[in-house]
Amino acid sequence: MKTGPASSRPTSSIIGLAVPIWIGQLAAIANPVVDTAMVSRYSVTDLGALAVAASVYISVYVALNGVMQSLAPTFGQLFGAGKFPEMGKEAKQGVWLAIFLSIIGSLLLSFPQPLFSIAKASPEMTEKATLYLRILAFSLPASLNFLVYNTLNNAMARPKMVMAIQVTGLLLKIPLNTLFIFGGWGIPAFGGPGCAIATFIIVWLELLIGWLILRYNPFYRILHLFGTGFAWPNWKSLKELLSLGIPVGLNYFIEVTSFTFMALFIARIGVNAVAGHQIVANFSGVLYMLPLSLASATSTLVAQSIGGRRLEIARKISFAGIRLSAILAIIVACAVWLGKDWIISLYTSNETVAANAAPLFLFLCSLLFFDAIQVTASYVLRAYKVVLAPTLLYVMTLWCIGLGCGYMFAFNFFPDYIPPRITGSSGFWFSNCVSLVILSVGMIIIMRKTEKKAEVQFQASLQKQDTAVK
Template sequence: MKNIRLTSSNPTLSIASLAVPILIGLLAAVGNPVLDTIMVARFSSTDLAALAVGASIYVSIFVPLAGMMSSLTPTFGHFYGAGNFREMRDTVKQGIWLALFIAAVGSTLLSFPGALLSLAKAPPELVEKATLYLRVLAFSLPASMCFFVYSTLNNAIARPKMVMAIQVSGLLLKIPLNIVFIFGWFGIPAFGGPGCAMATGLLAWFMLAAAIAILRLDSFYSFLHLFGSGFVWPRWHMLKELLKLGIPMGMNSFIEITSFTFMALFIARIGVDIVAGHQIVANISTVLYMLPLATANATSALVAQCLGAKRLPLARQIAFSGQRLAVCIAIVIAISSWFLRHQIIGAYTSNESIVTTALPLITFVCCYQFFFAFQITSGYILRAYKVVLAPTLLYFLTFWCVGLGGGYILAFDVFHLQPPARITGAGGFWFAYSISVVLQSMSLMTLLKTIQRRTEKKPLKRLKRPEENHCRIRPFCC
């Protein structure tokens, strides 16, 4: 197993060791918008509203693009497991081109957000601030997308601690930068909400510079010969292969995020307190999502390495171990969240009306955690097998058709159902979303078992140009 980075003979311990730094990095990334919201709220309500509108548009564009860049993770993992370092190096360079092309599309959308902002029907002052916020972020998008090349490379070879260190450092630097640009220090004018984007932009380029420095100075990466192999033009056949994986992955991310976005828009019609309660529970769900997501990322990386090394039974074993670990964590999360639900919601608000709305909704979050863990891990393991089109169709049928469509029917009582079938209001959306998670998890697990059986009966084609492993594999703690 010279190119399968297991820290223990127990796959579960290996997955857990890899998942912890990934989780810390994900929480650091989630912490950035939380800091923005807290600090802009102290500046003005107008800037906070502009931040809310601008951030929702930015996330709707950024997340699908980041999903497209995720195609690099299974590709790197397969090459690393096979010891095919020349192809791995070429994929890194083509990944940079992919990041630049994707960023060009995203930056164009962010630079001209008029059509998207018109949907909000916001006052001119708010639109002006949101426009500036998005245009500043347009300049940071190339750095953010290129950083994904570094982060996916490190996750694929089970070396995520340097990525974690950069992300945590970025979160710590965000605080002073936000103070400078939001409130205006050292002769710099107070930009309010758009100041968050300026801080984020500087951090994006800082993180990219740190990643490049590590790649150049750390001898671990010498086996790739990234800086001594010269300039490489785009190779369209390689970019096409990456996009075959990346576009469906981006669609998956888009469907997931818009299922929550549209849910909030529909619930907003019911009442202010109800949508506020929904938003609190949605935020709790997002934080809890990070735990199985980190486990799924770690499992997917190790499975991809096993597939590249033709260790198919080990790939199945690691996949099962990852699912089992994610489910055990989910059970603990669900039980803890249920018993601490009053305290958790109380940390967000003391408004009795909002608390009354949020408490029943958090019950749904606790109930679907078990299936949520299976859904996330199965989806990411399928990515390691490079199976992405079928999951995209399942995402559409479950999250949009069952979750959103069914939620709308229940929430607004379209068919005039009678109790106990009648679940109206925000509860209708959350009930339908829970059903969609159950259906999605069962479908993806069935698909995964089918793919595993087919793969083991007919092994994957051997990767081209396998090379001898000349790198010094360091301990996992590096």
């Protein structure tokens, strides 16, 4: 049985792969952070519009991103099995998948009024949020196609170039935001929608760079991406990707909309409440990149081990990934709690907005540990191509408990029984904490059962082979 570095040193292998993924993801998530920080200095109305519009965009993008993530375990297992030309074929189908999904997503972003009606935002906020989303509708094809390049590189344990492209995009974001938000050089001040114009320019540039690397870097010749003729959609392959990707996309959608609808409902409380929530939710996204990068690295190494039929090593890697994520989550939570006032000051100088954001940091620090466990376990399950059970668990916890109970707490359905400190925005955050505790326990149980089942099936297949030989 062949073993690689991940078998003898799983923790160091995860860290080595996760660090560039983490830096790249930080660069990607820093884009909306920069948007929030810069728009907050333009006007509170634009910040509120950005909060509502960003919530809608993230819901659409993350759901489609989740469907695209069906490529990750597919690429990983093929790479572990040494089937490189098959990876190239799947990558071409991934491009078609991105094209089809971008058509659906762009239509949803162009007509967001039904979702805006939930927030009951002012006409000015609605107008700015609509313009923001319609600009991003034209950037979605580039964003989804870049995911093909991203997942392909991560599956081959080569995330550094993806990291470099994403960092370059971040460096361009600040000057472009400054130009389009505040105006200059004959360009009018667009306010919040100016962020979308900057994003549009950056994502198409990133896609172009990714394509050039695949085309001219000799390393990728083993995939036979070019010179083999035009590849039409393979409906069988696309169906297989969708059968895996749609549940993953639902996972992403459920996870993000648990925050999206929080923002839309909190907008009913007032612009300062939703602005305070946006700051904490935005920073939560930054923190989430660490366990997400560890989960992605763990999933990649697990998928490679499964493809190479090294299931015992896959189990060791999954345990090491969860342990590492949990330890780092505790360290990060302590650091965030100690520096919460400084963090808020980075986002806003408005005392009212800051006062609305401060109480939410207690809940943010409380949920980090359980969030790290659940995301790593869910990514391990994706490496095994197990997606339906996690999706049902997400529905029951994040939607039914987190969002449903959170709504009752926030708007104080039972004033005699609900403490004042968990009403308003805090009600949603408290309920979300409870849901993540249950979710993390459920994910671990499903993961352990999946690993045992895979090992039993593998042993059974070996016995059949021995019988056939005899």
